[in-house]
Amino acid sequence: MLEIKNLHARAEDNEILKGVNLQVRPGEIHAIMGPNGSGKSTLSHIIAGREDYEVTEGEILYNGKDLLDMDIEERAAEGVFLAFQYPVEIAGVSNKYFLRTAMNSVRKYHDEAPIKRKEFLALLKENLEKLGMDKVMMDRSVNEDFSGGEKKRNEILQMAMLQPTLAVLDETDSGLDIDALKIVADGVNALRSPERATIVVTHYQRLLDYIVPDHVHVLAGGKIVRSGDKSLAFELEEKGYGFLQEEAVAT
Amino acid sequence: MTSENAMLEEFAQREYEHGFVTEIESDAIEPGLSEDVVRLISSKKNEPEWLLEWRLKAYRHWLTMEEPEWHNVKYPKIDHQASVYYSAPKKKPKLNSLDEVDPILLETYEKLGIPLHEQKVLANVAVDAVFDSVSIATTYRETLEKHGVIFLPFSEAVQEYPELVKKYLGSVIPTSDNYYAALNSAVFSDGSFCFIPKGVRCPMELSTYFRINAENTGQFERTLIVAEEGAYVSYLEGCTAPKRDEHQLHAAVVELVALDDAEIKYSTVQNWYPGDSEGKGGIYNFVTKRGACRGENSKISWTQVETGSAITWKYPSVILQGDNSVGEFYSVAVTANHQQADTGTKMIHIGKNTKSTIISKGISAGVGQNSYRGEVKMMKGATNGRNFSQCDSLLIGDRCGAHTFPYIEVRNTTAKVEHEASTSKVGEDQIYYLRQRGLSTEDAVNMIVNGFCKEVYDVLPMEFALEARKLLNVSLEGSVG
Numbered sequence: 001m002l003e004i005k006n007l008h009a010r011a012e013d014n015e016i017l018k019g020v021n022l023q024v025r026p027g028e029i030h031a032i033m034g035p036n037g038s039g040k041s042t043l044s045h046i047i048a049g050r051e052d053y054e055v056t057e058g059e060i061l062y063n064g065k066d067l068l069d070m071d072i073e074e075r076a077a078e079g080v081f082l083a084f085q086y087p088v089e090i091a092g093v094s095n096k097y098f099l100r101t102a103m104n105s106v107r108k109y110h111d112e113a114p115i116k117r118k119e120f121l122a123l124l125k126e127n128l129e130k131l132g133m134d135k136v137m138m139d140r141s142v143n144e145d146f147s148g149g150e151k152k153r154n155e156i157l158q159m160a161m162l163q164p165t166l167a168v169l170d171e172t173d174s175g176l177d178i179d180a181l182k183i184v185a186d187g188v189n190a191l192r193s194p195e196r197a198t199i200v201v202t203h204y205q206r207l208l209d210y211i212v213p214d215h216v217h218v219l220a221g222g223k224i225v226r227s228g229d230k231s232l233a234f235e236l237e238e239k240g241y242g243f244l245q246e247e248a249v250a251t
Numbered sequence: 252m253t254s255e256n257a258m259l260e261e262f263a264q265r266e267y268e269h270g271f272v273t274e275i276e277s278d279a280i281e282p283g284l285s286e287d288v289v290r291l292i293s294s295k296k297n298e299p300e301w302l303l304e305w306r307l308k309a310y311r312h313w314l315t316m317e318e319p320e321w322h323n324v325k326y327p328k329i330d331h332q333a334s335v336y337y338s339a340p341k342k343k344p345k346l347n348s349l350d351e352v353d354p355i356l357l358e359t360y361e362k363l364g365i366p367l368h369e370q371k372v373l374a375n376v377a378v379d380a381v382f383d384s385v386s387i388a389t390t391y392r393e394t395l396e397k398h399g400v401i402f403l404p405f406s407e408a409v410q411e412y413p414e415l416v417k418k419y420l421g422s423v424i425p426t427s428d429n430y431y432a433a434l435n436s437a438v439f440s441d442g443s444f445c446f447i448p449k450g451v452r453c454p455m456e457l458s459t460y461f462r463i464n465a466e467n468t469g470q471f472e473r474t475l476i477v478a479e480e481g482a483y484v485s486y487l488e489g490c491t492a493p494k495r496d497e498h499q500l501h502a503a504v505v506e507l508v509a510l511d512d513a514e515i516k517y518s519t520v521q522n523w524y525p526g527d528s529e530g531k532g533g534i535y536n537f538v539t540k541r542g543a544c545r546g547e548n549s550k551i552s553w554t555q556v557e558t559g560s561a562i563t564w565k566y567p568s569v570i571l572q573g574d575n576s577v578g579e580f581y582s583v584a585v586t587a588n589h590q591q592a593d594t595g596t597k598m599i600h601i602g603k604n605t606k607s608t609i610i611s612k613g614i615s616a617g618v619g620q621n622s623y624r625g626e627v628k629m630m631k632g633a634t635n636g637r638n639f640s641q642c643d644s645l646l647i648g649d650r651c652g653a654h655t656f657p658y659i660e661v662r663n664t665t666a667k668v669e670h671e672a673s674t675s676k677v678g679e680d681q682i683y684y685l686r687q688r689g690l691s692t693e694d695a696v697n698m699i700v701n702g703f704c705k706e707v708y709d710v711l712p713m714e715f716a717l718e719a720r721k722l723l724n725v726s727l728e729g730s731v732g
């Protein structure tokens with residue numbers, strides 16, 4: 001589904017990614033771990049299409065298509081979803097309106113009719129309940145005056161409503177208490193299916209107690225320095241990232 | 252520059268959809284302004300002597316005045332002798348029946364989305380349609396008459412209710428008030444007159460739709476609304492003009508009078524032709540609007556969505572004379588391309604426990620310049636007077652500007668004035684976020700801008716809010732590539 005080959009990227013004068021390779025197949029959950037500043041968010045944003053980064057080498061294929069050649073909204077409509085590490089506030093726009101507009105934009109791209117109001121509300125209600133969110137939040141402005149945890153949950157709600165093919169969760173676990181963490185994990189697990197894939201970016205092993213990844217990768221110094229199964233996460237938990245960074249420098 | 256930034260930079264070329272011209276023969280006088288012209292206008296309208304004198308007094312005073320230059324807008328001096336001061340469609344419509352209105356005119360309004368056939372008109376909105384210098388049709392007159400509500404073209408009101416007109420005309424905005432108000436007083440041609448008698452809640456929204464059609468013609472309409480004790484009315488005003496390369500002057504005067512316990516809600520969606528993307532053509536919208544809360548517990552609200560005009564210069568104000576009276580001003584002003592706006596309000600607190608609220612939202616794109624200018628005055632007698640002002644500016648792109656000029660004067664120590672201001676940019680991170688959820692850049696900008704205006708939309712009557720949203724989106728069309 002997603003094939004990242006020898007990806008090099010920079011922002012301003014800063015070379016951030018220095019040859020990332022990653023292959024994600026349908027049905028899989030991948031975890032990307034790594035210390036702060038190692039380029040996890042950069043990688044996530046490049047998948048989503050943020051224009052602050054310049055890809056200097058390499059390519060990304062998404063379902064066989066050149067992802068880097070697609071507009072941000074086209075990627076979204078084709079099923080790429082990024083749960084932001086820092087969700088953005090939109091004053092004066094209700095969450096409900098925003099969600100519906102987003103869904104209808106994606107539908108329009110696929111030449112589908114807009115979702116019926118009733119159908120939308122029923123779906124919203126169902127997902128709110130699953131995520132333990134109060135429906136009054138839907139009438140509030142997008143992310144405005146939301147607590148850190150509420151913002152993260154709101155990202156998962158959007159994911160649940162949009163049903164993406166490839167979801168990238170950028171540190172959705174940070175700032176969440178254990179109950180919220182479980183709910184978010186439930187949200188991700190509910191989306192698990194043979195057609196979809198998820199990339200979970202985190203730098204704690206904690207989340208992986210609830211979302212069991214098929215593969216774990218460690219990003220350090222702009223490269224994936226180690227890949228393994230979920231046991232790698234436990235190893236990291238024990239030893240910390242220090243040894244990996246040394247490895248990265250050595251190679 | 253990122254490509255997103257480049258797209259925002261293009262936030263300029265917009266299509267103006269009301270820019271067509273109606274081919275109709277008109278009865279226009281020669282260009283130029285003089286006492287004779289003032290007399291000619293008055294006689295064409297068969298006005299009583301007192302009104303002619305009133306006009307002449309205004310004209311003579313205007314001659315002694317200088318065009319104001321204190322506002323933050325730039326334009327070449329207007330040659331008032333080049334303008335035509337009276338133009339009317341030739342076939343004089345009989346106002347008793349819409350069937351007798353020239354079909355070309357009906358078609359024009361149909362095209363503008365303002366059908367004048369009563370079967371088709373907006374449900375529960377009475378419309379007075381003003382075309383160049385005259386009113387061509389007023390709908391729902393009979394229904395209104397049953398409730399005692401007078402809603403007439405100004406020139407007819409002068410004939411039918413001279414005493415009422417005489418009593419209130421110029422009582423809020425004296426002929427000598429300012430340069431453009433004086434000019435309007437001298438040459439005003441038509442407009443709407445509206446009178447809600449004691450205790451009547453007007454059963455429908457009243458609306459005037461102004462259309463400038465003729466070339467080189469100024470439009471100088473006059474609106475006068477009086478709400479007697481305990482009366483209520485909601486009034487809507489809309490405006491459009493054809494695309495023309497020359498600038499055209501629109502200098503209107505609107506006076507509102509609210510007696511004890513009366514309420515007037517005045518909403519404007521101003522969409523005069525703004526000029527092209529190079530700044531050629533467009534309407535100079537120099538307007539004086541003021542309401543007097545004369546009675547106790549009276550209330551006047553101004554709500555405006557200003558998307559059109561090359562230059563907008565207006566300050567809908569409220570004089571809070573009656574104790575416990577309330578004044579409100581809600582405004583969205585958009586300047587794209589080369590548009591300039593210097594707009595705001597004045598709240599003059601005279602009575603006790605008077606309250607005012609000002610919410611101003613300025614949006615600038617292209618090389619548009621947007622200024623908020625507001626004055627809040629607490630006079631000696633304004634015990635416990637309260638004002639809250641909030642002025643927010645939104646910038647789209649790097650070449651536009653927003654400016655805020657608040658003037659505050661407090662002469663009563665128990666009065667309180669609060670002022671908040673903010674300036675923000677449509678953030679690239681916001682656009683990115685929305686696009687990541689599937690919205691196009693254009694839809695994303697529209698969503699952000701409409702969100703920014705929400706507090707003002709919330710107080711607009713329903714149909715107008717939809718119209719305003721649509722207009723704003725059109726204004727911003729093409730600006731984001």
Ligand SMILES: Nc1ncnc2c1ncn2[C@@H]1O[C@H](COP(=O)(O)OP(=O)(O)O)[C@@H](O)[C@H]1O
Nearest residue numbers: 011012014016035036037038039040041042052
């Ligand atoms: N837009 C940007 N401009 C310049 N430097 C950036 C930008 N985004 C990220 N960086 C830098 O790239 C490095 C990786 O950042 P990031 O991808 O956010 O790491 P992580 O998410 O793993 O903590 C950091 O040194 C950060 O300062």
Ligand SMILES: [Mg+2]
Nearest residue numbers: 040041085171
């Ligand atoms: Mg990060």
